[in-house]
Amino acid sequence: MINSSTDFSYCQLDDDTLHEECGVFGILGHAEAATLTALGLHALQHRGQDAAGIVSYGHSAFHAEKQMGLVGDHYTDPATLARLPGVMAIGHVRYPTSGEIALRNVQPLFAELEVGGIAIAHNGNFTNGMTLRRELIAGGAICQSTSDSEVVLHLIARSRYASSSERFVDAIQQVEGGYAMLALTRTKLIATRDPIGIRPLVMGTLDGKPIFCSETCALDIIGAQYIRDVENGEVIICELQKNGSIVTKTIKPVSKKPERLCLFEYIYFSRPDSIVGKRSIYTVRKNMGMNLAIEAPCREGDVVVSVPDSGTPAAIGYAQESSIPFELGIIRNHYVGRTFIEPTQHIRALGAKLKHSANRAVIAGRRVILVDDSIVRGTTSLKIVRMLRDAGAIEVHIRIASPMISYPDFYGIDTPKAEKLLANQHPNLQSMCDYIGANSLKFLSIDGLYRAIGGKPRDHLNPQFTDHYFTGHYPTRLIDQESINKNHTLATLRSSC
Amino acid sequence: MINSSTDFSYCQLDDDTLHEECGVFGILGHAEAATLTALGLHALQHRGQDAAGIVSYGHSAFHAEKQMGLVGDHYTDPATLARLPGVMAIGHVRYPTSGEIALRNVQPLFAELEVGGIAIAHNGNFTNGMTLRRELIAGGAICQSTSDSEVVLHLIARSRYASSSERFVDAIQQVEGGYAMLALTRTKLIATRDPIGIRPLVMGTLDGKPIFCSETCALDIIGAQYIRDVENGEVIICELQKNGSIVTKTIKPVSKKPERLCLFEYIYFSRPDSIVGKRSIYTVRKNMGMNLAIEAPCREGDVVVSVPDSGTPAAIGYAQESSIPFELGIIRNHYVGRTFIEPTQHIRALGAKLKHSANRAVIAGRRVILVDDSIVRGTTSLKIVRMLRDAGAIEVHIRIASPMISYPDFYGIDTPKAEKLLANQHPNLQSMCDYIGANSLKFLSIDGLYRAIGGKPRDHLNPQFTDHYFTGHYPTRLIDQESINKNHTLATLRSSC
């Protein structure tokens, strides 16, 4: 019996972390399309643990499976995979944005068109999504969800072009923001990135068949070869011919600007074994740690310790550069369970210990250099410092391998409100340090970060990356934000189904 | 964890029974709107056991709950009802049509409109639903389901009229077929029936607040008063004023024709305690049995037995008219469970015994007159006759309290294909009787049926009821059927979610 009201999210919404909303994967022409998509999504699980969906096309019909929970909970069941026949499939993993955890919002989304059906899977956010949605509803469209992805689907459905690929191109020319998107029609797999390439998308191949996915780690898991990144503003259309061959063409419908990938893909989101923009994430993060050791040395430190797992590569870099030993000073408990709630007030005071614990043998009596990838609200840092002191640390020096976050994101990262950010709650660095309770607190400079990635400092006239969370310089217009004072509200359906 | 793939239907699709697709209930202005809707749906459960949904409006938002399973499985949970605040609600129970048992198809359906949202609940079927749907998709609409109800929602969304009620009226003027429909906006409860009133809908009142529902038994369960039937082709709009009062107006946008209610509401669908078209269903069915006793007597019979529960009123009528005693010769097992599958070939041969068993004490050594309400394919009758003979019946004389079914329905009844109907598989009555294995088989005449209901025989020029399954005379055009040779197919999504 389905009880659509009892949804679970795998991990609690942790408001002291940034969250990417999605990962995507698609393949065309392969006999094990759905299975390979499931495996690719498993490798992209870190980009979204709330829900996963796959749509395949085969036996003259589209087939959809959508499930709350991890890929490994459902998509390894042969019965589930058997309901996804065909040689072409796209899939999606999702991070739960608050209040939207119902199954109807799980991607890929599907629309039946006069010219045949189309399914889309989308990572990112449109800066004019709300505005477009309002126009669509005024024009008689029925929206099932509040997701941006559905907006694209309506634009495709309403396009006056004949073919599904032309309609897709027509639709993405109307949206603005940061996105990587896949579409599946009865014969085509289409992939695109936004005009400045804020969200990542790579192209690979297995047994000669094309694959598109958010990160290269999804290629590695199935033994596929990396070909190249999808370019910013590019639309790649792979079409399965009747003879089984695949014809690939690429178009660039939007006037191309220089690529500006989101810095947080390097800092936090991507898996360390992925290659993003031709650079190893692990190496970039080690570089960040090394640059941090140069910019913000701490010669009195006895030991370099990371907040696992995201801070570890930078900590290793910091340790190597500074010749201070790296040790496992904090142990992470990975068995957190689907719905771990800190149960009582008494327990809540125990704080970060549910996920992390101090390794007393490394910490006690030491001056600890604590390396982390970033600070959002600072509440976790505060708990970690207290935990380290309880474990006997004499001093705790925090080194953050990225600059202070001061501005919200509108391109697919779930950031807290600006006023909740640590950097906006304190007049200066010392005040932040005092709040957290550390002996010192230092951040990597924006140029140190740029150099860790590309070897060069930030070009202030033409920044090489998307970096507004640090600088306030948004790479595109923010249309929805501009209209937000109009305070136009639509009737809402609150539904758990 | 939601596993949207493991749907259950309460009862197996039994292809030897006709199935109504739905029951609806709505109430405006009552503090316990959702609870009363749940109770009303419970009383209408015989019209659909697959799924139930309720949409309420309150606290400036619409709220939806949809669940597979029985009303009593979910909607008595105070937590579920608490998620349905407000003084206005509509609800729906559904029969599972094959392959469409996913949650996304459960009604009421909702659309956000420029002028505010609207929810609709629908019983029936449009004869031009597929045609309209094709036009809508050509016009860029995205259909989530294959249900007719969604077509209406799109017509409302695309209407150029300003208010939601005008849009509703605009929409229903474009559909044809048999329907009873409720709509809920932020201030209004709207009810309508198709131009010739094929599907039933009644109006009642509780504590001065208007209620609409498929049958009067849903009024009785909450102690509400019956006011009148919604007329064929009528639209009743009840609007909640700011002062809490309710203004009701009625419009008749379509040129009115004489009402022709579906005969199967009398024969099978409606609950015996309901009043349909001012007539007691129980009394009508007893009359059918009495007329049958006059038309098709069986003086050699020792005992009158019914196939429970639907055949019982007619059997009582037959017994009273013929003065042959009525006995419980067949016992029904109501504990059939949600997914009772006849497990092995060996067991399958046991046939109808899982649901019915013969009461040997009544049957053995007797000449049994077996009364049932109707015969669809005859497979159940065949098993029942065999079961009665195994229990020692000397003779089995079948008397059916309605005419032979020879034509399919397109107004909301799920009939098997025409060639599967018993009447179409045999050249004559004797052949049918032989197939079933009875000593004799007789049906009530069409005039006998008409007389049982309205006292008069069928007016062949202007039949008083919808009766095409017996006569082949469809009361409306069958637009989708006419276009079916064009064999236009759309891409389909096969999804369990």
Added chain:
Amino acid sequence: MINSSTDFSYCQLDDDTLHEECGVFGILGHAEAATLTALGLHALQHRGQDAAGIVSYGHSAFHAEKQMGLVGDHYTDPATLARLPGVMAIGHVRYPTSGEIALRNVQPLFAELEVGGIAIAHNGNFTNGMTLRRELIAGGAICQSTSDSEVVLHLIARSRYASSSERFVDAIQQVEGGYAMLALTRTKLIATRDPIGIRPLVMGTLDGKPIFCSETCALDIIGAQYIRDVENGEVIICELQKNGSIVTKTIKPVSKKPERLCLFEYIYFSRPDSIVGKRSIYTVRKNMGMNLAIEAPCREGDVVVSVPDSGTPAAIGYAQESSIPFELGIIRNHYVGRTFIEPTQHIRALGAKLKHSANRAVIAGRRVILVDDSIVRGTTSLKIVRMLRDAGAIEVHIRIASPMISYPDFYGIDTPKAEKLLANQHPNLQSMCDYIGANSLKFLSIDGLYRAIGGKPRDHLNPQFTDHYFTGHYPTRLIDQESINKNHTLATLRSSC
């Protein structure tokens, strides 16, 4: 994921009904043993809807499946049946006694013995169960449940006899009360009834293989033949020989007394199509109604109406004897769902309508003779009378087809506390009638009941049946009750698992 805390019981504990605790079924030597057991349990479902279990022996091991819910919910799944291999099986359906709805209490129970394993399934209650349990614990036994059945298992395990069948006989000689019990060893199916045969058990055969079950309806469903009742105090041992033949022997270890079957099997528990003590339940109940019509006529009545389904045979008998027409004046809603809770105070006042509704066409303006099988607390009768009056009944005359219940049961019927019984809350019949709100209230006499069953009045020196609930004459000692003042309490485990 098993969450053992979220048990459901199919139907709410209705404290105005008597409940039998169990039904049992066993078969030896048949290739489809588990499937046939599942079907037999399905036919016995009315004896317990809370849970069902089957133990089979095959492939040199015992196999158990136990499930909360209906037989049809689980045991028609081929995968479940495949986990129950072998040619011998016993099964059990259970009624939920308050607070004991956890899976660990579901029968059959199993014990590994030195001489091989044994499984038992038990219907009934021991009058010395608590006393034996206390002695067993003092002797070092570990009890997993509070069920009487486990006591027998411990007595078997501790018996000094060699063979499992001798141990079984040894064990049942130590218990007192009312029981029908089946046991399964690696080669034997054993069946027994208590010394005076309070609980029923019949023997049948299918394809030459022995079957034991609580009622004959479980034979009918699988097309098995009824052989005879297991006699009171008899132990029948069927042993599967290596050559596949079956040797059956019978022993009577306890000094045999005359049989005294529980009258409530006739009045309420057994299915109308069952044969109990060689008598048709349906015929007995009709006789009860006929005798009631003679003892307590109501000539002013216009119509005879029953409380469905249990009161219907008596009502038909009353109607035939009195020549007042029987009509379906009350309609029962069978779709009550698994956990139907009457949700709010407002709704609770609606009372019996959730399960029953009045058929106004039959009731309005009539003087109604309402026939029911028994009255326990009277709360349901009160609601039904009110419902009939609301539906327009001019007069309501209640006729109960059994005597007043005044004493609790200790042999397997779940009765409310004595002081809650209607008969004990009022000084006289008129007071009861006033409380219920009827125009008249009459009960069948104890002699009228005896005559309906056996043709003779009660033999007061040697009553033919167990009838203490009416007469206070308990057929055995009540050992636990005698010791209850000692108020000996044991440590209890409150567990939902």
Added chain:
Amino acid sequence: MINSSTDFSYCQLDDDTLHEECGVFGILGHAEAATLTALGLHALQHRGQDAAGIVSYGHSAFHAEKQMGLVGDHYTDPATLARLPGVMAIGHVRYPTSGEIALRNVQPLFAELEVGGIAIAHNGNFTNGMTLRRELIAGGAICQSTSDSEVVLHLIARSRYASSSERFVDAIQQVEGGYAMLALTRTKLIATRDPIGIRPLVMGTLDGKPIFCSETCALDIIGAQYIRDVENGEVIICELQKNGSIVTKTIKPVSKKPERLCLFEYIYFSRPDSIVGKRSIYTVRKNMGMNLAIEAPCREGDVVVSVPDSGTPAAIGYAQESSIPFELGIIRNHYVGRTFIEPTQHIRALGAKLKHSANRAVIAGRRVILVDDSIVRGTTSLKIVRMLRDAGAIEVHIRIASPMISYPDFYGIDTPKAEKLLANQHPNLQSMCDYIGANSLKFLSIDGLYRAIGGKPRDHLNPQFTDHYFTGHYPTRLIDQESINKNHTLATLRSSC
């Protein structure tokens, strides 16, 4: 609806890893006993992810909750904790041994005794468990499970001593093997370790109340203080007095021998932040890596890489000692899900990649020193080496931070059959190396391991630790193994419930 047949185990049984069977936690006298127990079990989750159970005593009754799955899945639910009232509780986490994943086997186990109830939670295995069980069954005991723990419960129940603590001591004097055990009576929390202390157990305190748990990490998570290890052969009895104070006494019923803790607690089982036998697990493992670097250097290596997470501390030690940089060369995917099955043959060939992936930036073109904690069957090592070569490793040199495993365990570690162990499948080290496909393969010596822990080499006459898996010297008699040729089998119940 409980469907007891659909159990899940969190992680697949991975037959190339050793598995500890359990973790235990108990607390006496604390107002939040159940909550603290849940948190302690969460910290011990690495010792068993299959199921968790808690028994508390309060309000004059024992209360049990047992759940399949992770602690965090259920025991953070306030409703679950509310069903566990009282100031005393014990809990247990369990690793699933094959075929025993049913809920009835989840600990703590409970027995009602004449002197009041007792619950026990047990980590370890008895070497005479099967023998005792056979004797108990011969004596009439009914065993519900095949677990050793139940044997102790029966010995307690049958003990002739009066008090529960005397009975407990009486019982443990009859068992042999390796165990750490907790017992809870109505007033006492009792803790004990086996005579040579194979399995660990520590004592701590929070707010002055005694705590016992498998590892110190369970004290750290709740901010409790470590007091001391429970000594081998010691029984500590903490009794709650009526005035709320706690009286602790210790007895040593068995003749005490020197402690010999299981080496695998140091090598693999315990969490790196735990203190076992007064030694930091993390420091011991780093020492193992350092000793390995000295014993088995690899000067041609470019980079030290670990198999995460268990091999990482040794790899850091190896890197520090050898001055070859430690890098994250293998990334672990922690989102494996509850039932991740490698779905098809094609996919199975992908091997270890589902859990691990190579970090190409670190591996490609490098001579890799791969450090792991141990090798069981070698199948994982083989896959990892292949994965590293696919990622471009020029050479792969495996260094194992413990000796070769050659003998099975009988003290609570789930080892594969002896002939499946890598060391037993090959004539010499080179053959193993060839099988795995490495350029070189070296193991730490037994003396190197002993020195890493205690600073001294193995004392061959009186070994300081339990080390039979490496040496074949079992620290106790193996009574069940000795009698296994007798091939005595008991009837078994195969049940999923």
